[in-house]
Amino acid sequence: MYQYNVEDKKFLLERVDQFEKQLNRYLSGELDEAKFRSLRLRNGLYMELHAHMLRIAIPYGILSSSQLRALADVADKYDRGFGHFTTRQNIQFNWIQLPEIANLLRDLTDAGLHAIQTSGKATRNITADPLSGLTEGEIEDARPYCELIRRWFNLHPEFSWLPGKFKIAINGAKLDETALRIHDLGLKLVRNNKGELGFSVFAGGGLGAAAMIGEETASFVPIEDILSYLESTMRIYNLKGRRDHQKKLRIKFLVRELGAGEFSRLVDEDWQETKDDPELKLNLKELESLKEDFALPIKSINLDGFKEVVDFNYSIWKKNNVRNHKVSGYSIVNISLTKLGTAPGDATSEQMRILAELADQYSSSEIRTTKRQTIVFPFVRKDQVFDLWKSLEKYDLASPHQGTLAQIVACPGRDYCDLAKAVSIPIANRVQERFNDMKKLLDIGDLKINISGCENSCAHHHIADIGLLGMQKKGEEYYQITLAGETLIETNIGRKLGPSVSGEKIVDAVESIVNVYIDYRNDEEKFTDVFKRIGIDPFKEKVYG
Amino acid sequence: MDKIKNHLSLINKDYETINLVTFDEWIENFETLSKLGVGLIIGPDDDIYLIKEQLNFIELIALDFNNFDDGRGYTQAYLLSKRWKYAGEIIGINAHLDQLQFMIRSGITSYQLLEAYQGNNEQDYTNGFSMCYQAAANNNGLALQY
Numbered sequence: 147m148y149q150y151n152v153e154d155k156k157f158l159l160e161r162v163d164q165f166e167k168q169l170n171r172y173l174s175g176e177l178d179e180a181k182f183r184s185l186r187l188r189n190g191l192y193m194e195l196h197a198h199m200l201r202i203a204i205p206y207g208i209l210s211s212s213q214l215r216a217l218a219d220v221a222d223k224y225d226r227g228f229g230h231f232t233t234r235q236n237i238q239f240n241w242i243q244l245p246e247i248a249n250l251l252r253d254l255t256d257a258g259l260h261a262i263q264t265s266g267k268a269t270r271n272i273t274a275d276p277l278s279g280l281t282e283g284e285i286e287d288a289r290p291y292c293e294l295i296r297r298w299f300n301l302h303p304e305f306s307w308l309p310g311k312f313k314i315a316i317n318g319a320k321l322d323e324t325a326l327r328i329h330d331l332g333l334k335l336v337r338n339n340k341g342e343l344g345f346s347v348f349a350g351g352g353l354g355a356a357a358m359i360g361e362e363t364a365s366f367v368p369i370e371d372i373l374s375y376l377e378s379t380m381r382i383y384n385l386k387g388r389r390d391h392q393k394k395l396r397i398k399f400l401v402r403e404l405g406a407g408e409f410s411r412l413v414d415e416d417w418q419e420t421k422d423d424p425e426l427k428l429n430l431k432e433l434e435s436l437k438e439d440f441a442l443p444i445k446s447i448n449l450d451g452f453k454e455v456v457d458f459n460y461s462i463w464k465k466n467n468v469r470n471h472k473v474s475g476y477s478i479v480n481i482s483l484t485k486l487g488t489a490p491g492d493a494t495s496e497q498m499r500i501l502a503e504l505a506d507q508y509s510s511s512e513i514r515t516t517k518r519q520t521i522v523f524p525f526v527r528k529d530q531v532f533d534l535w536k537s538l539e540k541y542d543l544a545s546p547h548q549g550t551l552a553q554i555v556a557c558p559g560r561d562y563c564d565l566a567k568a569v570s571i572p573i574a575n576r577v578q579e580r581f582n583d584m585k586k587l588l589d590i591g592d593l594k595i596n597i598s599g600c601e602n603s604c605a606h607h608h609i610a611d612i613g614l615l616g617m618q619k620k621g622e623e624y625y626q627i628t629l630a631g632e633t634l635i636e637t638n639i640g641r642k643l644g645p646s647v648s649g650e651k652i653v654d655a656v657e658s659i660v661n662v663y664i665d666y667r668n669d670e671e672k673f674t675d676v677f678k679r680i681g682i683d684p685f686k687e688k689v690y691g
Numbered sequence: 692m693d694k695i696k697n698h699l700s701l702i703n704k705d706y707e708t709i710n711l712v713t714f715d716e717w718i719e720n721f722e723t724l725s726k727l728g729v730g731l732i733i734g735p736d737d738d739i740y741l742i743k744e745q746l747n748f749i750e751l752i753a754l755d756f757n758n759f760d761d762g763r764g765y766t767q768a769y770l771l772s773k774r775w776k777y778a779g780e781i782i783g784i785n786a787h788l789d790q791l792q793f794m795i796r797s798g799i800t801s802y803q804l805l806e807a808y809q810g811n812n813e814q815d816y817t818n819g820f821s822m823c824y825q826a827a828a829n830n831n832g833l834a835l836q837y
Contacts, residue, residue: 153821153822153834153836154836156821156822157820157821157822157824160819160820160821161820163819164815164816164819167815168789177789180759181759181787181789184759184760185789267760267762294837297824297825297836297837298824298825298837299825300824300825301792301793301820301823301824302825302827303765303769303792303793303794303795303796303797303825303827303828304762304765304766304769304793304797304827304828305762305765306762306765306793307760307761307762307765307790307793308762309762373825381766381769384762384763384765384766385763385766389760389761419774420774425826426826429837432837
């Protein structure tokens with residue numbers, strides 16, 4: 147798998163040295179709070195309610211077993227023994243002490259991990275489908291493009307002080323697991339009628355208080371021209387984006403104010419000046435070399451005569467957690483960290499080390515992280531899936547929740563986060579308790595519940611079947627419900643059901659919604675399809691009626 | 692020089708004192724000022740495209756980087772230096788130590804740090820890296836890796 151080389155690691159160390167100087171200037175009172183905030187965010191550091199939070203990037207969601215071990219070591223040495231996998235292919239540590247940060251980051255550089263631009267008003271970690279390279283029908287593996295674009299905008303001199311944060315997702319698969327149209331910029335790998343590869347570009351998507359779906363600004367940008375096109379997009383945003391209103395900083399507001407047509411015209415006008423600049427062409431030689439680095443470490447194997455073990459618990463887990471691999475003889479295994487009473491996405495250092503060990507044994511030492519805060523083993527031989535399951539079960543990691551309602555996505559919420567208006571994790575736990583019946587979960591099927599503790603929407607509640615958004619009403623915690631958000635085939639923002647529901651009653655409301663779905667669905671009809679067919683009223687009646 | 696309302700000035704690389712006018716003054720009195728060999732102070736709000744055709748008449752340009760979080764100055768520097776190939780000096784004024792590396796690579800030719808930063812080792816902030824991942828207006832002697 148792709149790993150940073152010596153120069154990359156040197157760059158990471160140089161960045162840590164620089165940040166350490168800034169941190170020391172802040173601690174000695176030489177650098178003021180506001181400027182330090184700007185600088186620390188660009189190094190992934192948040193000052194939180196109880197301690198400080200550090201966000202480490204997991205580019206395109208891939209970790210080697212040794213990287214996972216390095217994260218486990220950080221959890222033990224600098225945190226309280228756990229980390230939180232986020233919805234955007236990062237991991238967060240919540241109990242970090244300021245003076246230790248530089249050493250923590252230095253420890254990680256050796257494993258090729260860093261926190262550069264995991265926050266702040268610059269290009270964030272670029273996300274890709276966690277199953278990139280693994281599934282049938284993919285147009286192209288997005289990861290080499292993610293890496294080249296990530297590099298290009300790493301401390302980019304012109305675009306490191308944008309009006310707002312800037313999130314990019316790249317999808318090369320048929321189904322959009324990246325939710326690219328809710329990103330500031332979404333890139334979709336496509337082929338034109340000559341069979342050439344390029345990108346469709348969507349700008350101005352985003353969640354938050356004003357959720358919007360990105361609009362297409364270019365239907366086909368040849369791959370070699372993508373850097374200059376992205377630069378032009380950011381240049382127009384940098385110059386014209388709103389800086390006067392804290393709530394209108396994101397590119398989505400500019401795209402709406404100008405109109406998508408005018409925005410793309412301005413981008414195109416700028417791009418005509420640079421698209422032929424040889425310095426801005428994508429390095430195709432480097433691209434080919436990255437494709438080799440990202441090539442699958444497995445070849446198809448013949449498993450004729452292999453008989454699957456018959457075991458009831460195993461077959462339930464397998465149904466929910468195991469997917470077909472494009473390479474014959476292999477499976478993709480999803481591992482859910484979700485357990486009753488624990489926070490979605492949280493992993494202890496012990497779990498991380500066990501997963502690293504199992505990945506060495508069963509998955510070519512590779513691990514991937516997903517938007518639903520689960521772990522994927524991408525390369526498991528079909529005849530070893532049972533053995534893997536047995537090991538996972540031994541360590542209490544064989545939760546069969548993947549692909550069921552109980553695999554809830556939640557942000558850290560008010561228990562940990564300064565910005566949150568309400569708790570998220572306790573609500574997730576209460577919903578899981580309410581549906582703590584595997585037979586029922588299997589009957590309900592794949593229904594996605596996401597819970598965000600505030601409008602920043604870290605848990606992506608807008609694109610879940612059932613989205614819950616925490617808020618405060620007269621000092622009490624309430625939750626606004628949105629229904630039928632989706633991104634896989636088409637992108638739709640969830641529709642608001644009605645008045646927000648108190649924390650006390652929210653689990654009843656969720657159960658009512660699930661019941662309406664079960665009552666109305668035909669066969670295996672998806673939640674979003676039922677919603678489109680019957681509309682919002684039956685849900686409203688049941689919840690408020 | 693009584694035609695120049697603003698009495699700010701900068702010393703250029705040849706140690707000559709250049710009088711500066713604001714962007715608005717320049718736009719308003721272009722006919723007069725363009726004959727006087729003045730420099731221009733440009734803030735982030737100023738629409739730099741308006742002077743694209745007038746660059747030959749401007750002695751030097753001072754880009755104001757005082758607002759730490761306002762990144763428009765970097766694009767202004769890029770447009771002037773790389774795209775429009777402005778031949779005069781582009782001076783980053785009211786510069787912050789921690790942003791020197793970005794300013795220099797965006798195309799400024801010199802800078803004036805804010806007083807608060809005096810006493811720091813500027814080298815740490817102008818050239819703290821051995822390589823960079825993108826081509827920019829000025830690659831500052833860094834190894835390019837992209």
